[in-house]
Ligand SMILES: [Zn+2]
């Protein structure tokens with residue numbers, strides 16, 4: 617029973633109309649002639665006609681056939697028109713999606729999100745603080761639970777009741793009966809704004825939201841051994857939930873400032889340390905300051921410039937227990953000034969080692985003057 621009317625005329629578009637234009641025209645006409653909403657006597661007939669026209673003109677191949685032969689069916693192909701014998705068969709899926717896209721009124725289908733989102737912040741610590749752990753204050757803008765109503769959203773004496781329309785689900789199911797069958801669809805509950813609860817009267821501070829914009833300060837406990845970039849989570853200090861629903865977390869990212877002479881690699885600490893040439897040659901001990909402590913570093917005999925000396929367990933604390941190492945890079949130093957006696961001793965040493973030294977007249981004068 618294909619329509620006798622011209623499909624373009626049915627949709628009210630030009631023969632050159634593009635796919636978008638056809639879709640648009642279909643939607644606007646579908647609303648006018650839909651049997652559920654139209655009071656036209658022949659609404660159902662007109663709706664069928666419209667669907668028939670749309671089904672053909674929205675399909676490139678069928679439209680081409682229609683333009684050429686005045687029918688959507690491939691020529692020489694037996695069979696009847698585009699009835700509704702098998703409404704869920706080929707081609708109809710698109711038709712339904714168009715109908716419901718058009719009727720949902722765009723958006724609004726999502727249920728209102730109740731829980732608060734996570735928020736982020738940044739905390740800067742020195743390496744000393746990373747070594748020992750620290751409590752740092754962070755001040756930030758936060759959507760916090762409303763203090764007036766304690767998050768309920770109700771004014772004093774007001775009540776919070778489960779929405780009678782949706783029974784607290786925030787959604788209402790509607791059944792549409794059409795000649796194509798009965799369709800179930802879910803829409804946000806208008807009565808409660810999709811929240812599932814009705815508040816009467818609402819809190820004057822937050823207007824029933826149960827949360828307000830504030831500026832808040834929290835203390836972030838930075839663990840000893842914290843890494844640069846490590847997140848510290850403070851549950852419940854993110855965005856407050858709607859009407860007392862769970863708040864998100866505050867996730868504070870810890871930034872560790874570089875130290876003047878201690879350099880961190882993993883849980884190890886590295887330092888450059890000057891080692892007098894005598895200690896380097898003979899062996900001995902030096903002390904290296906690490907965060908207020910003085911760490912004794914053993915220097916083996918014949919330590920060379922650039923050698924590394926490791927003190928186990930004197931590095932950064934490990935967050936799972938234990939401690940990294942302190943690695944000292946030897947910087948062997950030569951005295952800038954020698955007494956007459958020291959010079960003599962060194963010259964003797966040089967002599968025994970076969971080293972040729974140059975000792976100018978000027979140096980000798982200096983020695984004599986004790987400079
Ligand atoms: Zn409130």
Ligand SMILES: [Zn+2]
Nearest residue numbers: 779782805808
């Ligand atoms: Zn409701």
